[in-house]
Amino acid sequence: MRNKPGLGRWQRIGIGFALYAAAVTLGLGSAWWVLKKAPWIVQTVQVGAWKGNLLAGSQDADMYTRSTIALNALLALGRDESMYFIASEDDAGNPLRSNCSYHVEGAPPKARWWSITAYADDMFLFDAPNQHYSLNGTTARLDTDGRFVFTTGGQEQPGIHWLPTPGRRGMVLTLRLYNPEPELQAAPASLVPPSIKAVGVCV
Amino acid sequence: MKRFSNLQRLWFYRVLTLITTAILVHILAVWAAPRLIMQVLMQGPMAQTMNMQNQAAFPPRVTAASRTVVMPSPDLLYSVCVFDVTAGPLRISANPNLKSYWSIALYAANSDNFFVINDRKASTTPVDLWLVSDSGSRSTLPIPTGAQVVVSPSTTGFLLMRVLTGNYEAEKAVIEPARHTLTCTPA
Helix, strand or coil, X not given: CXXXXXXXXXXXXXXXXXXXXXXXXXXXXXXXXXXXXXXXHCCEEEECCEEEECCCCCCCCCHHHHHHHHHHCCCCCCCCCEEXXXXXXXXXXXXXXXXXXXXXXXXXXXXXXXXXXXXXXXXXXXXXXXXXXXXXXXXXXXXCCXXXXXXXXXXXXXXXXXXXXXXXXXXXEEEEEEEECHHHHHCHXXXXXXXXXXXXXXX | CCCCCHHHHHHHHHHHHHHHHHHHHHHHHHHHHHHHHHHXXXXXXXXXXXXXXXXXXXXXXXXXCCCCCCCCCCCEEEEEEEEECCCCCEEEEECCCCCCCEEEEEEECCCCEEEEEEHHHHCCCCEEXXXXXXXXXXXXXXXXXXXXEEEECCCEEEEEEEEECCCHHHHHHHHHHHHCCCEEEEC
């Protein structure tokens, strides 16, 4: 019976410790979830499958935007210098997978220079055997309609620029626009988005 | 009227403390994340290896092995400098003299991009920037005519020079010397 008060004190200490540990876990976990999994928390614009953050690199960025950019696109430039659009889904709304093939087609965006780069879901480049990581305003060959096309996936398709995406994991495509034209800066939703269509079956 | 028992009151305060602490930790984590990431960038292994404190460094071309900064662009050739204007201003100069896109961007310790100059803004004039701290006195600096004073919102930060290279192998004879014109030295 004399041990009961002591046991109660240790129980209270244990409960207090568990509550603080839970609070810290909840705080860190919710921060991680918001920054990595809840892009709607920051001001974005969506055109087709592409989402752009309007305050990336800006000193006007709020706390959440600044953190999201630091985690996903550190050292981004402001909208007047460069614009970034990221696609993590195809046009049908299915998440992009590196073991699937995609046909990406569009007209060169209204910017001085542009590029589309394939990244793995850790936001780093794929280990592409041909070292083709992107298609850009220099390397793109436009067809007679002035449109570019390329494919991503594990297997090359003859005659089409190919960005290899080895492995079986999530992936994103990033569209960069350098010195976008003023009307596009003013109205990012006016971007004519490249289409992303899945082709064939995933391997 | 139903009164709460001591045990119920105790658990009410416990849950309230849990929620309050979780919110504070959440806010602190979101606020601190960009600052911590910038610290790792500025003081981490790459910064130490390349010796880029108040001097320009020239990392190799981006490949799949480049895993220091997320979303590296394979179409850009980067040059970098970690700046610290605590002891005095830093002079940044460059004269890439390229017809294609290049830019020099300055980032504060919280990751904000507070300054950028590109080839169009610079035109044919060589870049000559004097980077000073917010608290530093500019009137006593021996700033040469034509130089531009830039006030950094933080005493430390990061400089990133981008040089466009749509086809590196074909262009490296021109763009490598161009990016090596970057200097970043205490004034």
